[in-house]
Each structure stands twice: as structure tokens, then as C-alpha cells.
Amino acid sequence: MKFLFFTLLVFIFGCNQLHHKKEIKTVLEIEEPSPTIIAKPKIPEGALKADFLGNSDSLYAYIKNIDTTNEVTYIGFEEKKLPEIAIPESIGAELKILKLKNFQNDVLLVNAKLKDTNFNEYYLFVYNNSNWKQPVNRFAIHKSNMADSLIPITNNPKDSTQLVRYYSVFNMDRKSEKKFTWKLMQESIPITDKELEH
Secondary structure, eight states: HHHHHHHHHHHHHHHHHHHHHOOOOOOOOOOOOOOOOOOOOOOOTOOOEEESSSOOOOEEEEEEEHOOOOOOTEEEEEGGGOEEEEETTTTTEEEEEEEETTTEEEEEEEEEEOHHHEEEEEEEEEETTTEEEEOOOEEEEGGOOOOOOOEEEOOTOTTTTTEEEEEEEEOTTTTTSSSSEEEEEEEEOOOOOHHHHH
């Protein structure tokens, strides 16, 4: 009988314990997504910003690649928004942005690095009708004619419809020891945006 009483007591106590067990709560943690931060693309070293489109929207230009084997320098533009420019017979380049009265958008002046270090060769590019146009042919200035203050191409102060560009020409000079010199010349070139449309 004691055994039965003891068994009954364990049974009641055990059932009571089962009844009083705490309910296990399941907690779900919902992670909110962290805000997406869009990083601006890194601007390449030496890149220059300019309004090439004439709509006050600045884009950067940079030296994208230099192919020294084929002697071609490639100029790229921000997010490939404009077609790249290939500069032949060059092993590098320096870029400069010009604001010329004759054009509503900024102008790209490229100083091509040549194997012949005696010359600075210049290209002038204007973006017009979805293409890069050259309002003037490439031109070169001999190092003996270069001065820190010389700007290779600029607005003509006497005529706002023209540009003034400088270039070097070979000059036979009997008085010189070398019998020749390089002479710095300048010329005025009439230019307008309408001429580029052709």
C-alpha cells in the first residue's frame, strides 16, 4: 500500500510538474536591411572635369590607356558617356580644358607626348553632334619656342569669331651656327560652332 501511495504521489507530482512547465517562447528577430550606400565612382588620377556637352553637366576626361607598342594614347570619359579619343603617334598626353568664346561648350586641348621630345604636339577637340570634332588641324611647337607664359591656342582679342594659334616652322638661318632655327609663328583662324556641324 505504501508502494501504491508512493507511486500515486510521484504520478500526481509529475503531472503537476508537467502542467507548470513554462511555455517556451520563440522569438524571431527580424533584421531590417541596412541602407544601401551608393559610392561615387573614384575619379581617375589626373582627370579633369568640364562641360563638354554645353548643358552645364560636368563630365571628367582622363588618360585611359597608353599603348606604347603601337604609339596610341586613349582618352576616356566618365562612365563612357562620350566616345573615347585615340591620339596616334603618341606615348602619353597632358589634358587641358579651355573656355573659348567661339564654342558654347568646353574645349579639350591635348598635348601629345611624342618620342621626339623636341616638340609639343597639340590637338583641339570639341564635342558636337555626338562626335568629337577638330576645329583646327593638329599643330606643333618646338621646345626652343616654348615659354611658360605661352598659351598654344586662345581667343583672338581683336576678333571674337577667331582663334589665335601658335606653331613652329623650320627657318634656314645662315647667321646661326646650326644654319637653321625654329621660328614661332601665329595665325588667326575663323571658327564658329556652325562650321563644326559639317
